[in-house]
Amino acid sequence: MTDWIAEPSNWVFLVLALVVAGAAIRVVTSTNVVHAALFLVLALGGTAGLFLLLSAEFVAWVLVLVYIGAVIVLFLFGIMITRAPTGPNVEVDHQRRAPAAMAAVLVFIVTAGSALTAFGDEQIGNLGGGTSTEVIGEQLLQRFVIPFEVVSFVLLAALIGGITLARKDASPAEEEAAEAEEVTV
Amino acid sequence: MHSLTSFAIAAAQETGHAVEYGDGGFLAEWAWLLVIVPFLAFLAIIFFGKRLPREGGEIAVGAMAFVALYGAALFILNATQGVVFEHSVEISRIGSFAIEWGWVVDGLSSMMYLVVGLLGFLIFTYALGYMKGDVRVTWFFAAFSLFAGSMLLLVSAPNLIQLIVGWEGVGLSSYLLISHYWEQKENSSAGMKAFYVNKVADIGLIIGTFVVAIPVGSFRISDILEAVVGNAEAMETVAIVAAVLLFIGAMGKSAQFPFHVWLPDAMAGPTPVSALMHAATMVTAGVYLLGRMFPLYAEMAAQARMLVLIIGAITLIIAGLLAVVQDDIKKVLAYSTVSQLGYMVAAMGAGAYTAGLFHLWTHAFFKGLLFLGAGSVIHSVHSNNMSDMGGLRKAMPVTFGTFVAGTLALAGIFPFAGFFSKDEVLAAFNHEGYTVVLAVGITGAFITAFYMARTVFLTFYGTNKGHGHPHESPRVMTVPMVVLAGLAVVGGWVNIPGLYTGFTGWVGTRAHLFEEHHAESFDWPVLAIGLTAALLGIMGGYLLYFKDRETQQARDSFRIPLLWPLLEHKYYLDDLYLGGIVNPIKGPVARFVNWTNSYIFDGIVNGAGFLARAVAGVVYGWFDQRGIDLALNGIAFTADGAGGKTRLLQTGKVQQYAGATVVGAALLVIGFVIFR
Amino acid sequence: MLLNQFLILGALLFSLGIYGLLVRRNAVMVLLSIELMLNAVNINLVSFESFLRNTDVGGQIFAIFVITVAAAEVGIGLAIILMIFRNRTSANIDELDLMKW
Numbered sequence: 001m002t003d004w005i006a007e008p009s010n011w012v013f014l015v016l017a018l019v020v021a022g023a024a025i026r027v028v029t030s031t032n033v034v035h036a037a038l039f040l041v042l043a044l045g046g047t048a049g050l051f052l053l054l055s056a057e058f059v060a061w062v063l064v065l066v067y068i069g070a071v072i073v074l075f076l077f078g079i080m081i082t083r084a085p086t087g088p089n090v091e092v093d094h095q096r097r098a099p100a101a102m103a104a105v106l107v108f109i110v111t112a113g114s115a116l117t118a119f120g121d122e123q124i125g126n127l128g129g130g131t132s133t134e135v136i137g138e139q140l141l142q143r144f145v146i147p148f149e150v151v152s153f154v155l156l157a158a159l160i161g162g163i164t165l166a167r168k169d170a171s172p173a174e175e176e177a178a179e180a181e182e183v184t185v
Numbered sequence: 186m187h188s189l190t191s192f193a194i195a196a197a198q199e200t201g202h203a204v205e206y207g208d209g210g211f212l213a214e215w216a217w218l219l220v221i222v223p224f225l226a227f228l229a230i231i232f233f234g235k236r237l238p239r240e241g242g243e244i245a246v247g248a249m250a251f252v253a254l255y256g257a258a259l260f261i262l263n264a265t266q267g268v269v270f271e272h273s274v275e276i277s278r279i280g281s282f283a284i285e286w287g288w289v290v291d292g293l294s295s296m297m298y299l300v301v302g303l304l305g306f307l308i309f310t311y312a313l314g315y316m317k318g319d320v321r322v323t324w325f326f327a328a329f330s331l332f333a334g335s336m337l338l339l340v341s342a343p344n345l346i347q348l349i350v351g352w353e354g355v356g357l358s359s360y361l362l363i364s365h366y367w368e369q370k371e372n373s374s375a376g377m378k379a380f381y382v383n384k385v386a387d388i389g390l391i392i393g394t395f396v397v398a399i400p401v402g403s404f405r406i407s408d409i410l411e412a413v414v415g416n417a418e419a420m421e422t423v424a425i426v427a428a429v430l431l432f433i434g435a436m437g438k439s440a441q442f443p444f445h446v447w448l449p450d451a452m453a454g455p456t457p458v459s460a461l462m463h464a465a466t467m468v469t470a471g472v473y474l475l476g477r478m479f480p481l482y483a484e485m486a487a488q489a490r491m492l493v494l495i496i497g498a499i500t501l502i503i504a505g506l507l508a509v510v511q512d513d514i515k516k517v518l519a520y521s522t523v524s525q526l527g528y529m530v531a532a533m534g535a536g537a538y539t540a541g542l543f544h545l546w547t548h549a550f551f552k553g554l555l556f557l558g559a560g561s562v563i564h565s566v567h568s569n570n571m572s573d574m575g576g577l578r579k580a581m582p583v584t585f586g587t588f589v590a591g592t593l594a595l596a597g598i599f600p601f602a603g604f605f606s607k608d609e610v611l612a613a614f615n616h617e618g619y620t621v622v623l624a625v626g627i628t629g630a631f632i633t634a635f636y637m638a639r640t641v642f643l644t645f646y647g648t649n650k651g652h653g654h655p656h657e658s659p660r661v662m663t664v665p666m667v668v669l670a671g672l673a674v675v676g677g678w679v680n681i682p683g684l685y686t687g688f689t690g691w692v693g694t695r696a697h698l699f700e701e702h703h704a705e706s707f708d709w710p711v712l713a714i715g716l717t718a719a720l721l722g723i724m725g726g727y728l729l730y731f732k733d734r735e736t737q738q739a740r741d742s743f744r745i746p747l748l749w750p751l752l753e754h755k756y757y758l759d760d761l762y763l764g765g766i767v768n769p770i771k772g773p774v775a776r777f778v779n780w781t782n783s784y785i786f787d788g789i790v791n792g793a794g795f796l797a798r799a800v801a802g803v804v805y806g807w808f809d810q811r812g813i814d815l816a817l818n819g820i821a822f823t824a825d826g827a828g829g830k831t832r833l834l835q836t837g838k839v840q841q842y843a844g845a846t847v848v849g850a851a852l853l854v855i856g857f858v859i860f861r
Numbered sequence: 862m863l864l865n866q867f868l869i870l871g872a873l874l875f876s877l878g879i880y881g882l883l884v885r886r887n888a889v890m891v892l893l894s895i896e897l898m899l900n901a902v903n904i905n906l907v908s909f910e911s912f913l914r915n916t917d918v919g920g921q922i923f924a925i926f927v928i929t930v931a932a933a934e935v936g937i938g939l940a941i942i943l944m945i946f947r948n949r950t951s952a953n954i955d956e957l958d959l960m961k962w
C-alpha cells in the first residue's frame with residue numbers, strides 16, 4: 001500500500017479520482033439541474049487529467065474540446081429551453097430510490113468483482129513519452145478509416161435528425177391561430 | 186349380323202321354292218328415317234308447335250306425309266321386288282345378350298309401314314279439322330306423333346326388346362290420348378283402365394320374351410325363330426310356353442277376351458285417336474306380333490295355336506253381341522273392332538297367316554273410315570248417342586255415302602274389301618276343319634251386318650232429334666274419308682283367289698319358314714253361306730230399325746228378355762274386375778301397404794333419426810361442450826390470464842425498462858462467470 | 862499504477878451513472894447520467910490501451926469514436942426532449958407512460 005502511495009503518479013491519480021468520484025456523486029444527487037451539469041464538467045475535466053496521466057494526450061484534449069466545450073454547452077441550452085425546474089423544493093428524484101440503488105450496487109459488484117478477479121495485480125508499465133498525434137492520425141486513416149467515415153455519417157444523421165426534430169413545427173391549434181392572425185392582418 | 190335372308194334361302198331351297206328376294210337397296214338402308222321422323226316431329230311440336238298457325242298440326246301432318254310416302258315406296262319396292270332386309274346396331278350388352286336397335290324391311294313390315302303411314306296421314310289431316318278449337322291441340326298432335334313413332338318402332342323391330350319398347354310406347358301414347366279430356370274424371374279413368382289392362386297383359390309378353398330368348402341366347406327375332414324351328418325336339422316346351430305367354434301380351438293389346446274391357450272405354454278419347462289407334466293400327470299390334478312370330482305358332486306350338494283360335498272365336502262372338510245394344514255410335518264401332526280383331530286372331534290361330542293379315546289390311550281401311558264418319562257426325566250433332574241423331578242423310582251427304590261404303594265393306598258384301606278378307610278367313614277355318622269356329626264366324630258375320638245396318642238406319646234415316654245443328658264437315662275432314670272409302674272399295678282386290686293373289690306374295694317374303702295353305706280359288710259353299718248371312722243381317726236391321734223408325738218403341742221393342750240385360754251390363758265382366766280385383770287392391774291391400782309403410786318402414790327411418798339425434802346430443806353435451814370446449818377454453822383462459830399478468834410489466838416508464846436491462850445484464854455476467 | 866485502480870474507478874462511475882439513470886425524473890438529468898456512463902467507458906478503454914500498449918492505438922481511437930457518438934447522441938436526445946417539452950410543457954420522464962398496458 002505505501003509503495004503504491006509513494007509513486008507520484010499514484011497520488012496524482014488518487015487526487016484526480018477523488019475529484020471525479022465526488023463530482024459524479026454530486027451529478028446524480030444534486031437537486032439543481034444546472035449544478036448537475038456543472039458538476040459533470042468537473043468530472044469530465046478530472047477524466048481528462050486521468051487521460052493525461054495515462055499519456056493519452058490527444059484523447060484528453062478531444063474530451064475537453066468536444067465534450068466539455070460542445071456537449072455541456074448543448075446541455076445548458078437544453079436545460080434553459082426546457083425550463084427545467086431550477087428552484088428549491090423541486091422533486092428531482094423518484095420517490096422510491098432503493099431499487100435503483102440496489103441495481104447500481106449490483107452492477108458495481110459485478111464489474112468491480114470481475115475486474116479484480118481478472119486482473120489482480122497487473123501493472124500499467126512505464127508509459128514513456130506519450131502517444132503522438134501522428135500515430136493516431138495514421139491509424140485513423142489507415143486501419144480505422146471505415147469506422148472513421150461511418151462516424152462522419154453518424155454525425156451527419158444526427159445533425160439532420162436534430163434539425164428535423166427540433167424544427168418549430170407548431171401544434172394544429174397553434175397553426176390555426178397563426179393562420180387566423182395572418183388572414184386578419 | 187345374322188340376317189334371316191340366308192336362312193330363308195336355305196329353307197326355301199330345301200322345300201323347293203324359288204327365291205329371288207332383293208335387299209331393298211338404299212331405300213331399305215335408310216328406312217330408319219321412317220321411324221325417327223315422327224319422334225322428331227314430336228320434339229318439334231313440343232318446342233315450336235304453339236307458335237304455328239295450326240298449333241303444331243302442320244308439323245305432324247308433314248311428318249306423316251313423309252312416312253306415308255316412304256312407306257308407300259317401301260311397299261311398292263317389296264311388291265315389285267320382294268325384300269328381306271334387316272339391320273341392327275348394338276347399343277349395349279348384358280353378358281352375352283346384345284341390346285340392339287335396328288329396322289326390318291320385309292313383306293310384313295312394309296305392309297305395316299304403308300298402313301300406318303297412309304292411315305296416319307289421312308287421319309292426321311282429318312284431325313286438323315276435327316281438333317280445331319280444342320283446348321290442347323299442340324299436345325294432342327305431339328302425343329299423336331309420339332304414337333306414330335312408337336308404332337313404327339314396333340313394326341320395324343328386328344328384336345324383341347325393341348318390339349317391347351315400341352309396344353310400351355304405343356301403350357303410353359294411348360293412355361295420353363285417351364285421357365285427352367282429362368278434366369272429366371271418367372276420361373282419365375278410361376285412360377288408366379286401358380293402361381292397367383294392357384300392363385297386366387304385358388307381363389305375359391315380357392316373360393315370354395325372356396322364356397324364349399334365354400335358351401336361344403339372343404333377343405333377335407330371326408335368331409329365335411331359327412333356333413326354335415331348327416331344334417324342334419329340344420325347344421318344344423320353350424316354344425309352347427313362350428307362344429302362350431306372347432299371345433297373352435297380344436291379347437292385351439288386341440283386346441281379346443278377357444282383356445277386351447278397355448277398348449270400349451277408350452272411346453272417351455277424341456275420334457281421330459279412336460280411328461287411328463283403336464281401329465287401324467295400335468290394336469293390330471297383337472296380330473302383328475302373331476304374324477311376326479308365326480313360325481313359332483305354325484310349326485311348333487300346336488297347343489298354343491288352339492288357344493289362339495279359341496280365344497279369337499270367343500272374342501268374335503261376344504263382342505259382336507255387345508255391339509247390338511249400344512246407343513253410343515263410337516261404342517258400336519269399338520265392339521265391332523274387338524269382334525274383327527277376334528277374326529284376325531282366330532285366323533292366325535287356324536294357321537292362316539295371309540288371311541289374318543289380309544283382314545287386318547282391309548279392316549284398317551273400312552274401320553278407320555267408319556270412325557272418321559262417326560266423328561264427322563259427332564262433330565256436327567255434338568253428341569255421341571244415336572238417340573240424339575237421325576235423318577242426317579240429307580244434311581251430311583258425303584259422310585253418309587262414305588259411311589255406307591264402310592258399312593258394306595265391314596259387313597262383307599261383294600265387291601267391297603271386307604268381303605274378300607272375311608271370306609278368306611272363313612275359308613281357312615273350313616279348310617283346317619274347324620267347323621265350330623266356322624259356325625261361330627258365320628254367326629258373327631250375321632251379327633256384324635245386323636248392328637251396322639242398325640247403326641246406319643238410326644243415324645242417317647228417320648227424323649232428326651234436333652240435337653246440335655247438322656252440317657257437312659269441312660273438306661279437310663271429308664277428303665280423307667272419301668279416300669278411305671275408295672280404298673274400302675278396292676282394297677280387297679289385291680288378293681282374289683284364283684285371279685290375283687298379289688297380297689299373299691307381298692306379305693309372304695318370309696313365308697318359307699312355315700307351311701301355309703293357299704287356296705286355288707274361292708271356297709264357294711263358304712262364300713255363299715257367308716254372303717247370305719251378311720245379307721240376312723242387313724235385312725234384319727232394315728226390318729227392325731228402318732220400317733218402324735218413327736216410333737221410339739220400335740227402337741227399344743227388340744229386346745230378347747234375358748240376353749239384353751246381360752249384354753247391357755257387358756256380361757258383368759267390368760263389375761267382376763272392379764269388385765274382384767280393383768276394389769280389394771284399393772281397399773284392404775292398399776290399407777295394409779300403408780300400414781306397413783307408416784309403422785314399419787317409417788318407424789325404422791324415424792327410429793334411425795331419433796337415434797342419430799340422441800347420439801348427437803350426447804356428443805355435443807359431453808364431448809364437445811365439456812370435453813373439447815373445456816380444453817380449448819382452458820387454453821384460452823390460461824393465455825388470457827398469463828397475458829393479463831405479464832402485461833403489467835409494460836409500464837411505459839423508460840427508466841424501469843432501463844433498470845430491467847441493467848439488472849438483466851448484470852445477472853447474465855454473473856451467470857457467465859459462474860458457469861464458464 | 863495498478864490497472865485495477867482505473868477499472869474500479871470506471872466501475873464506480875458506471876454504477877453511479879446507472880443510479881442517476883434510474884432515479885432522476887428530469888429527462889435532461891437522465892441524459893447527464895448517460896454521459897457519465899459513457900465517460901466511465903472511456904476511462905476503461907484508455908486504461909486498457911495503456912496496459913496493452915498496442916502499436917495501433919485502438920483503445921484511444923475507440924475512445925475518440927465514443928466521444929463522437931456521444932456528442933451525436935446528446936444532440937438527438939436533446940432535440941427529442943425539446944419536442945416532448947413542446948407537447949407537454951414538462952420534461953418529466955415518468956409522465957411519458959402512454960405506451961403501457
